[in-house]
Amino acid sequence: MLKMKSISIFLLLIFLVFSTFAWSSSKSIAYASSSWKLVGNAGFSKEFIPSTSIAIAPDGTPYVAYPEYFTNKVTVMKFNKTLSSWELAGNAALTGSTMYISLAIAPDGTPYVAYQDLLIGKAMVMKLNGAQWEPVGGAGGISTGLADSISLVITPDGTPYVAYQDGNGYNAVTVKKFDGLSWQAFAKTGFNESLYAFISLAIAPDGTPYVAYQDIEKDYEESVMKFNGTSWEYVGSAGFTGTSAGFLSVKIARDGTPYIAFRNGGAWRQEEVRQPSRQRYIRVMRPIRKSHGAAAMQTSQLLMRRVW
16 A cells, blocks of 8 residues: 655754754754764854755765855765764865755765756766766756756666756756666656756655655645656645645655655644545644744644555
8 A cells, every 4th residue: 555654844954964044054963862963073164055965875974965155166075984074075076056956875885966057057967986076977967958956866776866947848847867878868858847846856666766846836835746667647646735845855665655854834733635536645743833043933743644
């Protein structure tokens, strides 16, 4: 029986790393026993960073990628456990940064990073070969036009997959994989013209690609689609969150269950998601409201389960 569960929160701390937006540097935090502690020194980036992406190598080494706001470079750092400090992965930062950046580690320990190259506007995928970063599939970018909201994953067999907002496809979703020589699109580029932004890609254990995104035609709610071998189809109903959803993240459990995390843009007391056909989403946690500092912030914690 296929199920989907989702967790909605206002500000989501993704496992180890978060970026502070008060013109500060990056921090990395690990969970040790019953509390969180810093991994290395706090604020190890050289300047303000607007976003981060984290990945853990097979040997347990944390890597963090981030765009540098002022110098327009992509920096990838790894944690040196012997020295207990962060160091540059490779011999130099990458040019052409943006707010959209995605980091992944291959099963052999090779770091990959995907981002929009501001010099050409296209999606770029780079991998670390020894001390040098090199393009995956050519230096001219993997997209035919502008690409935003880029999401990168590596399958257990080492195949890179990328999803992005395709400027040549009316800002719709495009998903591609690298076949060893070139990047190949699934079905077609721009397969859903409802896309606004906030794309997240995941690959199920059976190799099925899933993509989550914010859907304009569904009042900015979240939709999830999967590739069935010949075409893309909705997982459940389109726009199932019942409220606007941003900053999405989708992951697939070992048993094939998709999990979705997103920022709840609606009121803190949100109605249950509608029940179409034989499919429904069931809320099993109630949203809560918290305050942060002087400004009140709405924090919605929502767990949904999709039942057939």
